[in-house]
Amino acid sequence: MTHRFKTFGLAAGLLLSSAPVAVLVPAAPAVAQQRQSITLEDIWAKGTFAAKQVQGFNWMRDGRYYSSLDKGEVVQHDVTTGQATQTLVSAQQLRPAGSQQPIAVEGYEFNADEQKMLFSTDVEPIYRRSSKANYYVYDRAGQKLVPLSAGGKQSYATFSPDGRRVAFMRNNNLFVVDLQTMQETPITTDGQVNKLIHGGGDWVYEEEFEVSKAFQWSPDSKQVAFISFDESRVPEYNMQEWGPLYPKDYRYKYPKAGEPNSVVSVSVYDVAAGRTAKMDIGPETDQYIPRILWTQTPNLLSIQRMNRLQNKLEILHADATTGKSSVAWADTDKAYVEVTDDLRYLKNGKQFIISSERNGYRHLYLFDMKGKLVKQLTQGNWDVSEFLGIDEAKGLAYYLSAEASPFERHLYRVDLKGKGKQRLGESGGGTDVVNMSPDFRYYLNYHTAANEPVTVSLRTAQDGKAVKVLEDNAALKQRMKDYGFVPQEFFSFKTSEGVQLNGTTIKPANMEAGKKYPVLMFLYGGPGSQKVLDKWNSVDYYTWFQMLAQQGYVVAIVDNRGTGGRGAAFKKATYGQLGKLETIDQGEAAKYLGAQPWADKARIGIFGWSFGGYLSALAVTKNADLFKVGISVAPVTTWRYYDSIYTERFLKTPQENPSGYDDNSPVQFANQLKGKLLLVHGTGDDNVHFQNSVAFTDALVKANKDFQQLYYPNRNHSIYGGNTRLHLFRQMTNFLQQNL
Incomplete structure (x- = not known):
């Protein structure tokens, strides 16, 4: 159930009224007649509306x-043109x-001089982020x-x-392989399943802290730090596995x-000495x-430490040889502090950048190695959603933020004095996801909008101009x-308590004046999440909502208090309850x-x-009294049954x-x-x-x-595989047609 738990602050000056308004997307022109009908087979069997990626x-x-990757081969492209130059x-x-058969490549990476490559095949998922695979080492010079x-x-x-060695985990132990001799050396030997x-990472770290791989090579390749x-x-x-x-x-x-x-410890293994x-x-x-x-700094390890209530996060700096550590920085909150991947150490060995919500919005801060503030790099009533890194040669920090609108995410940069802020890329709405090149000269931009599938373009980091569009999904x-x-269509309204909420609707084409339509509300609503975004949604729900609109339903999504896009106060309002x-x-x-002229208030579902x-x-x-039907998939019904890290972050223990655990449990209100x-x-939901x-x-x-109840044998939290989603x-479509 984890999310990145970022918030995206409300942009100053955004006009939101109590009546429905399209704040991002213009209304579609009237359609003379219904086009082709969307079917469940289109969505779940044929892949009719699947977007192409790079x-x-x-x-x-x-x-x-x-x-x-192109048809199982690794192909090199020129950055300046996007054209293929050779098959590597x-x-x-x-x-x-x-x-006689080549391996089915599922992933690959180069070593430092790009003369050796790691290929993964036969990947076997374990939980949400963990997996195991057969890895192969390829020598480009010897073609071996x-x-x-x-x-x-x-x-x-x-x-x-x-690039001379590879470290990996197997059966709960760590190993290192010397690529010159292919000799395998165990770093640990006492790992044991369920012990x-x-x-x-253990199950809960993987799910809630996004920790699957829990080891790191030192920059000089002499040591491996691991948890x-x-x-x-x-x-x-x-869990019972059904079948036999x-x-x-x-x-x-x-x-x-x-x-x-789990009781957690941190160790450092010296490769040459074989000592931990x-x-x-x-x-x-x-x-x-x-x-x-x-x-x-050579031999200096950064360790983030958090108390169980998750309202205090510290950075420890530890000597990798002696293990001696000291607290270099700390962040506290009356509710909770979020863990991110925003920490970056500068090559000068004297400073680091990290994000914090200490002023009510997530921003970037520059500190010295003792935790003294040097400069707040970003500021305003909006949030940095992701810190992408630092071009130290030019003294520029790159990040994604919601400065333009809480509904949008775009790429910005600022210098290390907090000045010269600039938005990169095209103007306008939508959401950008960015993959920066290591030298910060170029970036891959994945741009979507609420009604536009992804366009992948190669751009220059100097001015954000497009070099080449790699995928425009024109066919889709x-x-x-x-x-x-x-x-x-995006809208906002104020509740009876004066709380402003944002939402979006998908309506049937050519709605008839005076006709009342059933409404299906879709929600996630968890802490820090956001569904009301100017962003292309996945095939899963969005296309199904389009199908329901063709069948005469209005689909509505509203982000409640506790969700992202509105600053820390709005997000953390649900803390404890x-x-x-x-x-x-x-x-x-x-x-x-239900009060809208097109809605049948007696036919609202969720x-x-x-x-x-x-x-x-x-x-x-x-x-x-408000909902005629409800569809509840893979629900938590009492927080006493959910995991420690996620639940205690928002409810304490x-x-x-x-009362925080019991007062809002559906089990208590079944009657x-x-x-x-x-x-x-x-039945196989491990989450x-x-x-x-x-x-x-x-x-x-x-x-x-x-x-009515449906259970799917051995299916996990995503409930998929084969015909499962279809x-x-x-069943959900039939349920709505029969009851809403």
């Missing part, structure tokens, strides 16, 4: 070229010894392909900065709110180490016209939408997944805040259900356990409430 993109070290590795060169290791699949294989992990997770005290969760005559048990460590977490030193992270064991990062844009896609204000706001949104599933279940019980409910869950829907089902049965969305 696959396997990698910047090359000299700044003149980049590479990409052909498919035939990727045949293992004794095989060899397995990285013969000991089984590996995880997170990574070249050393000098001790070296170099890889170890002692899971021995963490309770196990047991006797179902199998799958057990893994999952710390629910208030339960013991433990870093001093303090005497407290009930804490988090969400990040480690080598500084630009024409297909959208052929199928009569209607535009999203998840579900309370969110449900109030979604109820206010239902009233507002649909959400994960946190959205939680809120939809809460909405149809606590606000039962259940021991400290029991208030009046409308129709469809409850959906995968939001099926246990949540079991508890809600039990409460609904005890309350003698009728409802089947699920057919």
Whole structure:
């Protein structure tokens, strides 16, 4: 359920009224007749509306070229023209010894001098971000392909900065391979499943801190820093895997709110000496180490330390040889501090840049190595959404922000004195995602808007001008016209409490004056999330919403309090009582939408997944009079069942805040259900356990409430694979047609 937990501040001067207004997207012209009809098969079986991307993109070290995957081959392109210049590795060169077939490349990277490459194949997902694969090392000069290791699949294989070695994790232990001899040396040997992990995150770190790979090469390639997770005290969760005559048990460590977490330690391995030193992270064991990062100073490791309540984040600087550490910087908040990847150390060895919400919006700050503020680099009533890095030769910091509008994200740069701020790229709305070249001369820009699929362009960092459009999805844009896609329309309104909420709608084409239409509200609503954005949404929901609009439904999305785009105060308003204000706001949104001349207020439904599933279940019980139907997919139904890091960040522990856990649990309000409910869950959900829907089902049965339920055997939190999504969305469509 994790998000990057960024907020994007409301731009000063943005005019928002209490009536629906299209603040970003012009209304579509009237269509004389319905175009081709969108089908579920178009969305889930045929890929009719899938957007094209640029696959396997990698910047090359000299700044003149980049590479990409093309039909299993690695092709080099000229940065200045975007034209292919040569095939670096052909498919035939990727045949293992004794095989007539090349490996199926799923990922690749170069070493430092780009003479060796790592290829991954047979990738096997574990959880959301973790995986293991067969890695191969390819020598470009000798045109030789060899397995990285013969000991089984590996995880997170990574070249050393000098390109002479590769470190990886296997079976909870760390290893390093010398590429000249292909000799494999274990860094650790005592790793054990469900007990001790070296170099890889445990389940909750992976899900909530986005830590899967938990080791880092030092810049001089002499040392490997790694995090170890002692899971021995963490309770196990047991899922049954259905299929055989006797179902199998799958057990893994999952710390629910208030339960013991892994005890974490940080160590540094000296490659030449074969010696490991433990870093001093303090005497407290009930804490988090969400990040480690080598500084630009030799032998100096940066360690981020956070207390269990997550309202204090510290940076420790540790001597990698002795392990001695000291606190260099700290950030505190009355609610919580978010972990990001925004920390960068300057090559001068004297300063670092990090982001903070200490003034109510996320901004970039320059500090010296002792934590003394040198300069606040960005400021204003808006947030930096991502820090992309520093061009130290020119003294420029690059970042994405919502300065233009809370609905948008664009690329900016500013100098290290906090001056000369400049927006790069084209003017106008939409959302940009940026991949900067290592030398900060060029960047790859992925631009979308609410009604425009992605355009991928190569641009210069000097002025943001386009060098070449690599993918414009022209065919998809024409297909959208052929199928009569209607535009999203953005609006805002004020609730009875005077809270301004933003939303967007997708309406049927050629709506008839005086006719009342059913409304389906879609929501996620979790802390720091944002669904109301001038951004192309995924095929999953957006195209289904277009299909529903063709069938006569209005689809509406409203971001409640607690979501991003409005600053820290708006986002953290829900602290300590998840579900309370969110449900109030979604109820206010239902009233507002129901009062529109085109809406049938007696036919309003609500649909959400994960946190959205939680809120939809809460909405149809606590606000039962407002919603005729609800679809709740993979919901949390009591926060007591969810993981420690996410839940305690927003609610403290259940021991400290029991009412925060129970007062807004759908289980407590099952007896208030009046409308129709469809409850959906995968039995193999390692994230939001099926246990949540079991508890809600039990409460609904005890309350003698009728409802419909779908469970998908062995499917995880995303509920996909084969015909699964097609089947699920057919059931949801049928449910709406029959009940809304």
